[in-house]
Amino acid sequence: MKILGLCSAFIFLFVCASDVLPAEKAQKQNPPLSKEEIQKLRDIAVIIAGEITRRDIKSVTVTDFKDIGGKPSKAGKTVAAEFRKQMEALGKTRFTVVDSGGGAFVTGMFLPFKGGDKWRLDIKVLSPDNRLITSYSGFFRKTKGVKK
Structure with missing residues (x-):
């Protein structure tokens, strides 16, 4: 049960971070x-x-x-x-x-x-x-x- 909770938390954090990373990368590629x-x-x-x-x-x-x-x-x-x-x-x-x-x-x-x-x-x-x-x-x- 504990492992399932940790896996769920890890997947949640990965999905949330994946939305942020492309935006940061785009900003570096196209500076203002x-x-x-x-x-x-x-x-x-x-x-x-x-x-x-x-x-x-x-x-x-x-x-x-x-x-x-x-x-x-x-x-x-x-x-x-x-x-x-x-x-x-x-x-x-x-x-x-x-x-x-x-x-x-x-x-x-x-x-x-x-x-x-x-x-x-x-x-x-x-x-x-x-x-x-x-x-x-x-x-x-x-x-x-x-x-x-």
């Missing part, structure tokens, strides 16, 4: 962005949201930003998630940000730049028929928030 990085993404989102509004596009899909190999990178996912939040905040009454099938698609590349102290960010907004609507290119300084 600095205030400066968030502000820069907001500034970029203002420019892009203005162009989307000007063209009367009602919905936008933001995809994960990719690395040089065309695959979503950890840093690219973090930056894309923050960019999506900024677009959602700016487009509340003018357009919606959807998971798929938007009237425009925001894609991007987030790449380490020469010298290793900067990241290059390239964002493109494409129509469903793959025509370029607008684009942005710029640099981020590497900080504690954006790591390899």
